[in-house]
Amino acid sequence: MNLLGLEASAKTIRALSMDAVEKAQSGHPGLPMGCAEIGSFLFGEILNHYPDNPNWINRDRFVLSAGHGSMLLYSLLFMSGYELSLDDIKNFRQLKSKAPGHPEYHLTPGVETSTGPLGQGIANAVGMAIAGKRHGQRFNKEGYEIFNNRIFALVGDGDLMEGLSYEAGSIAGHLKLNNLIVIYDSNKTSIEGSTNVTFTEDVGKRFEAMNWHVIKIEGHDFADIKKGFDEAEKNRISNNKPVLIIANTIIGKGSPKKQSTNLCHGAPLGKEEIASCKMILNINEEFYVDKEAIKYFENKKAVLKSKYEEWQTKFNEWTKKFPELKELFDKNFSYKLPDNIFENLSNFKIGDSVPTRNSAHKVLNEICKDIDFIVSGSADLSSSTMTVIKDTGNITPTNFLAHNIQYGVREHAMGSIANGLYLFGGIKPIIGTFLSFVNYMKPAIRMAALMEIPIIYLFSHDSIYVGEDGPSHQPIEHLTELRMIPNVNVLRPADATETKTAWEIALNSKTTPTIIVTTRQKVPVLDFSLTNYKDGLKGAYIIKKESKSKIDLILIASGSEVSLALDSADLLEKEGISVRVVNMFSTFLFDNQDAQYKESILPSNIEKRIAIESGSSTMWYKYIGLKGDTVCIDEFGLSGKAEDLAKYFGFTKENVYQKAKALLVK
Numbered sequence: 214m215n216l217l218g219l220e221a222s223a224k225t226i227r228a229l230s231m232d233a234v235e236k237a238q239s240g241h242p243g244l245p246m247g248c249a250e251i252g253s254f255l256f257g258e259i260l261n262h263y264p265d266n267p268n269w270i271n272r273d274r275f276v277l278s279a280g281h282g283s284m285l286l287y288s289l290l291f292m293s294g295y296e297l298s299l300d301d302i303k304n305f306r307q308l309k310s311k312a313p314g315h316p317e318y319h320l321t322p323g324v325e326t327s328t329g330p331l332g333q334g335i336a337n338a339v340g341m342a343i344a345g346k347r348h349g350q351r352f353n354k355e356g357y358e359i360f361n362n363r364i365f366a367l368v369g370d371g372d373l374m375e376g377l378s379y380e381a382g383s384i385a386g387h388l389k390l391n392n393l394i395v396i397y398d399s400n401k402t403s404i405e406g407s408t409n410v411t412f413t414e415d416v417g418k419r420f421e422a423m424n425w426h427v428i429k430i431e432g433h434d435f436a437d438i439k440k441g442f443d444e445a446e447k448n449r450i451s452n453n454k455p456v457l458i459i460a461n462t463i464i465g466k467g468s469p470k471k472q473s474t475n476l477c478h479g480a481p482l483g484k485e486e487i488a489s490c491k492m493i494l495n496i497n498e499e500f501y502v503d504k505e506a507i508k509y510f511e512n513k514k515a516v517l518k519s520k521y522e523e524w525q526t527k528f529n530e531w532t533k534k535f536p537e538l539k540e541l542f543d544k545n546f547s548y549k550l551p552d553n554i555f556e557n558l559s560n561f562k563i564g565d566s567v568p569t570r571n572s573a574h575k576v577l578n579e580i581c582k583d584i585d586f587i588v589s590g591s592a593d594l595s596s597s598t599m600t601v602i603k604d605t606g607n608i609t610p611t612n613f614l615a616h617n618i619q620y621g622v623r624e625h626a627m628g629s630i631a632n633g634l635y636l637f638g639g640i641k642p643i644i645g646t647f648l649s650f651v652n653y654m655k656p657a658i659r660m661a662a663l664m665e666i667p668i669i670y671l672f673s674h675d676s677i678y679v680g681e682d683g684p685s686h687q688p689i690e691h692l693t694e695l696r697m698i699p700n701v702n703v704l705r706p707a708d709a710t711e712t713k714t715a716w717e718i719a720l721n722s723k724t725t726p727t728i729i730v731t732t733r734q735k736v737p738v739l740d741f742s743l744t745n746y747k748d749g750l751k752g753a754y755i756i757k758k759e760s761k762s763k764i765d766l767i768l769i770a771s772g773s774e775v776s777l778a779l780d781s782a783d784l785l786e787k788e789g790i791s792v793r794v795v796n797m798f799s800t801f802l803f804d805n806q807d808a809q810y811k812e813s814i815l816p817s818n819i820e821k822r823i824a825i826e827s828g829s830s831t832m833w834y835k836y837i838g839l840k841g842d843t844v845c846i847d848e849f850g851l852s853g854k855a856e857d858l859a860k861y862f863g864f865t866k867e868n869v870y871q872k873a874k875a876l877l878v879k
Contacts, residue, residue: 218505218506218510228500228503231481246465248285283315325337334366340634341637354538358527366395380623389455400464403478428457464478546586554580569712573731587643590619602616624654645673647673662725706772711746750802752805753797757779768795800832822842825844829847
């Protein structure tokens with residue numbers, strides 16, 4: 214342990230953090246200053262990584278779950294030799310900066326995930342740890358440990374107050390993820406003051422109850438920090454448990470008047486306080502970087518390079534000795550789908566009635582039987598959401614090679630863990646729950662969209678037609694809410710056949726999360742002979758053409774309401790009304806088509822339009838205009854039989870007919 218180098222590193226972190234926040238007049242200096250010793254030791258003595266190849270697959274991952282303390286991470290990445298300059302740090306929190314307010318995936322080399330919403334990072338880390346376990350079991354051979362990396366996460370009081378941390382911690386303990394080490398920055402301070410006003414539980418006992426090994430250290434004493442990490446490394450293996458290191462720290466340490474208070478949590482220290490702090494630290498310049506710190510990390514980088522090259526040599530030997538595993542490795546980490554995988558799927562018989570959750574399940578199993586990188590799961594609803602990949606088993610503490618994860622009733626953790634699974638690499642997760650429960654995991658969906666990672670969500674029971682389960686289980690606003698999230702593709706297949714297109718889109722997506730929304734109730738298998746169900750690749754298409762050259766009315770529908778739109782059109786056509794029916798399979802895909810295609814589907818001169826969907830009407834005015842009408846639901850549902858609810862809320866061809874007639878005479 215190079216104490217001189219570590220102390221110089223901690224000093225540099227404090228200097229850069231208070232100056233960057235002061236220059237930006239925005240930020241959180243408290244955590245970086247309070248965790249300066251822990252961060253220095255972790256990056257200088259513990260982490261196995263290689264800054265010249267930040268995507269090295271066997272690197273240890275570090276997740277700053279307490280993302281508001283981003284200057285800690287930026288300081289360490291800069292000193293370690295990542296592609297983050299001192300000028301970038303001086304540009305902290307500015308437009309297009311590589312040092313944004315909270316760490317952002319894809320933007321800054323060395324940042325493993327976007328964090329900020331508290332609790333997301335620790336749950337992401339759990340997903341990464343599961344992925345590491347899975348790849349280790351899949352690819353490691355005696356004498357060739359291709360995967361032996363660890364996942365580290367730094368969390369704060371806020372992370373552990375969030376319920377998400379309980380959910381994720383419970384799964385981690387259950388699965389005995391001994392490749393996961395979480396450091397808890399226990400500074401006992403939140404934005405509003407001492408955590409004692411709301412947070413007095415014994416965190417150590419909580420984690421012990423969840424089957425974690427717990428260690429306590431003094432976070433400003435390098436000797437005690439070393440002792441703690443040594444114990445963590447020893448016990449994670451011998452006890453076969455994830456490890457929580459509780460570090461007693463002082464928020465804003467080094468600030469004479471503001472340390473140990475909430476005054477340094479979310480605001481600059483101020484010029485006067487910084488001057489006093491620098492006097493104590495013997496610093497007389499802005500954005501001070503200690504030469505001993507740079508020297509320390511340069512020497513460390515040489516050691517890390519040697520370890521990286523040693524691994525690379527072993528990997529090359531493994532490649533030659535186990536070519537079949539290398540082929541699988543390449544397929545998994547490139548997410549390569551088998552050739553012609555979508556060409557030989559089951560056909561569904563026109564006229565049959567099939568719940569789209571059932572057809573989605575059938576297609577899922579046909580597609581995924583030969584894909585190793587798919588891992589599916591649900592929040593204790595696999596038999597209802599139909600997410601199970603048959604005959605492949607469930608992941609357990611001793612078997613991570615299965616293709617199904619039982620997340621338990623933990624929607625929020627499921628969403629965030631799935632993000633971590635993908636971020637590690639080599640796994641494309643599918644997760645499912647009832648559409649009405651999506652709000653429990655919406656923060657994770659939003660983060661997936663923000664990070665541009667193609668998680669696949671399978672949400673069933675998509676409307677009032679869940680019937681007797683009642684209004685608490687009947688989604689109303691959910692489709693609109695999900696469609697409003699940028700970079701989220703919501704697919705609502707009209708029938709069993711169109712679920713094939715949904716899976717093709719989802720599995721081919723590279724940068725967009727995909728949500729497949731399915732029915733519990735049976736819906737008729739439609740006749741696509743006059744069109745092509747693969748037109749769904751463009752989001753919206755004409756599923757029934759108008760009977761005359763002039764269009765009198767356009768009916769627009771999605772999902773289970775497409776068949777209703779077709780039946781309604783037949784009723785109207787009998788009276789000589791020329792009706793076009795548009796299947797709005799995906800508003801996301803349709804909105805991304807060119808103007809010419811959009812005009813061909815929804816001609817601007819046809820203002821008589823009705824949108825039909827068993828959900829909120831809010832977003833449909835974008836497509837029907839102010840002169841259009843809707844058959845939607847803008848109130849909560851009721852408990853009752855599905856057919857009774859359909860009549861009560863107007864989802865009948867007779868009601869659509871009446872709406873159309875009224876609209877046409879306006």
